[in-house]
Amino acid sequence: MSRGSASTAEPGRWEAQRSFDELGRPLRDVTFTVVDLETTGGSAAGGSMITEIGAVKVRGGEVLGEFQTLVDPGLAIPPFIAVLTGITDSMVVGAPRIEAALPAFLEFAAGTCLVAHNAPFDVGFLKHFAEQQGRPWPAFEVVDTARLARRVVTRDETPDCKLSSLARLFRSGTTPDHRALTDARATVDVLHGLIARLGALGVHTLEELATFNGRVTSAQRRKRHLAEHLPHAPGVYLFRDDADRVLYVGTSKDLRTRVRTYFTASETRSRMGEMVGLAARVDHVVCATPLEAEVRELRLIAEHTPRYNRRSRFPHKVHFLKLTRETWPRLSLVRRVLDDDADYLGPFSSRGTAEKCLAALHDTFPVRQCSDRLGREPSRSPCVLAEMQRCLSPCDGSVDPTTYAAVVRQVRDALLTRPDRVVEVINERMGGLAAEERFEEAGTHRDRLAAFVRAASRTQRLTALARLPEVVAARRDDDGRWSVHVVRHGRLAAAGVIPPGADAHDFVRVLRAGAETVLPAPGPVPAASAEESEKVLRWLEAxxxxxxxVEGEWTCPVGGAGRHLALHDAVHQSRLTLVPFDDRRGLRPVHRPAR
Structure with missing residues (x-):
């Protein structure tokens, strides 16, 4: 696959200019606003109000400022809240209302990272009243000291992660007392204690702190340097072991940020932890567009079959249904497409799905199912299928070639253009079985029909794209630039992004001239994997x-299988949402008052 000139300029700039932002913001340079609230209850949406806001602004261990204000809630403070916090109705008389207190706090905290103990509670209240006032909520980054403590503090050290318990553990100079500023000061000491402990685990930047998960091992964290040479650009990354074997292939819109998460983020999959333990380096391929990255990922997985990519276990084991070209044609399961002028349906990644499609066709058309080679005038004994009227029985001369050929044409039409006959026959059979309450058998036929409709629709769409020698398409991205892709016989041959100010026609001409030469594949299949061509199709149809x-004619049959696809997809989706009667985990008792 070739790439336009614009795709190589950006990566080079990233490599040459590695700013401090790319390396992450050191925690010592981050300004934190540690905030605590006192409220009349536990739910802002339920009518609870803020009675006090306290905050401390710190950077590098130094206190830069403090903010404290009582807030008039506009309603009586419940007695148990007054006992807990010490804030009474008389204390808030004359205090500012939340409409004045919130803007003052937001001005104090502007441009900083918010910190709170059980942050969803405090931040949730603040966001609720900002929305109520029609005030835009600033894009604060938020650190929750309770969440961090649950990941680094053991039960042997403290029985829980309450603020008072952590303040004792980290020997805070302030004892929490349910007043906002006091609790905020205690939270500052807890934050500093947690940061010191996390530093020993290799967490030194705000990005690492925000994504920290205690289940990422210290061995994983020690390998975070493997991501430092990667650019902030879309592309594909490859983890390799010390023997240069590819362990895992992935794709991202931002290579460095994504690969870093394997060492510092909430990566809890044990397989990935095992993979990182074996990794010795991370290679990358910068791509012009996200589509190019996705396609390269597929090709690299197929090439290297990495042990930690689940879908790479059997990448080449696919099946096709073939309508043979012989005197007495038949349907058969095959592993590859030949240039033999036969008709094919597929590919299928599962042999079971291919067999369901085969059964749907045999249920509809009485073509022979034996694999024997039959001459022009065979003279053999009929099989049991002939006696059951499920085969025209050319083996014993029961059918002439002309009649048999007419049925084969119907099979070919069902495969390539119009599956209506299959749909009608199986729907009628399902209706009869359902009327007889033979629901399990009806379900078997339903699954066969769904498998056939999906396979036929997919084959027709891929075949239409595979026939085209070339398609060039463009789309304007969110940044205003145009992404251009050249597709030949279903394979992505080139990708590029038109630089600002460049002549679009000249760019496309150069991109096409340098695109990969692609020859058509045998039969109806694309000159790429079906998965790649489907990704290309989804982009083209976006x-x-x-x-x-467009070189050639890009058409799909009007009466094709796609007409029936929506119904079967809806049925499949509805089945996924059903809760079996013997599985009550998703059911909840409903209390209905007596009338």
Missing amino acids: PGVRLVE
Whole structure:
């Protein structure tokens, strides 16, 4: 696959100019606003109000300022809250209302990272009243000291992660007393204690702190340097072991940020921890567009079959249904497509799905199912299928070639253009079985029909794309630039992004001239894997895509299988949402008052 000139300029700039932002913001340079609230209850949405806001601004262990204000809640403070906090109705008389207190706090905290103990509670209240006032909520980054403590503090050290318990553990100079500023000061000491402990685990930046998870081992964290040479650009990354074997292939819109998460983020999959333990280096391929990255990922997985990519276990084991070209044609399961002028349906990644499609066709058309080679005038004994009227029985001369050929044409039409006959026959059979309450058998036929409709629709769409020698399409990205892709016989041959101010026609001409030469594959299949061509198709069919050049005719049959796909997809989705009667985990008792 080739790439436009714009795709190589950006990566080079990233490599040459590694700013401090790219390396992460050191915690010592981050300004934190540690905030605590006192309220009349536990739910702002339920009518609880804020009675006090306290905050401390710190950076590098130094206190830069403090903020404290009582807030008039506009309602009586419940007695048990007054006992807990010491804030009474008389104390808040004359205090500012939340409409004045919130803007003052937001001005104090502007441009900092918010910290709170049980942050969803405090931040949730603040956001609720900001929304109520029609005030935009600043894009604060938030650190929750309770969440961090649950990941680094053991039960042997303290029985719980309450603020008072942690303040004792980290020997805070302030004892929490349910007053906002006092609790905020205690939270500052807890934050500093947690940061010191996390530093020993390799957490030194705000990005690492925000994504920290205690289940990421210290061995994983020690390998975070493997991501430092990666650019902030879309592309594919490859983890390799010390023998240069590819362990895992992935893709991301931001290579460095994504690979860092394997060492510092909430990566809890044990397989990934095992993989990182074996990794010796991380290679990368910068891509011009996200689609190119996705396609390269597929190709690299197929090439290297990495042990930690689940889908790479059997990447080449696919099946096709073939309508043979012989005197007495038949349907058969095959492993590859030949240039033999036969008709094919597929590919299928599962042999079971292919067999369901085969059964649906045999249920509809009485073509022979034996694998024997039959001459022009065979003279053999009929099999049991002939006696059951499920085969025209050419083996004993029961059918002439012309009649048999007419049925084969119907099979070919069902495969390539119009599956209506299959749909009608199996729907009628399902109706009869359901009327007889033979629901399990009806379900078997339903699954066969769904498998056939999906396979036929997929084959028709892929075949339409595979026939085209070239398609050039473009789409305007969110940043205003145009992504351009050249597709030949279903394979992505080139990708690029038009630079600002460049002549679009010249760029496309150069991109096409340098695109990969792609020869058509045998039969109806694309010159790429079906998964790659489907990704390309989804991009081509996405809103906003403009066709620049199309060589050949891009058409799908009007009466094709796609007409029936929506119904079967809806049935499949509804089945996924059903709760079996013997599985009550998703059910909850409902109390209905007596009338």
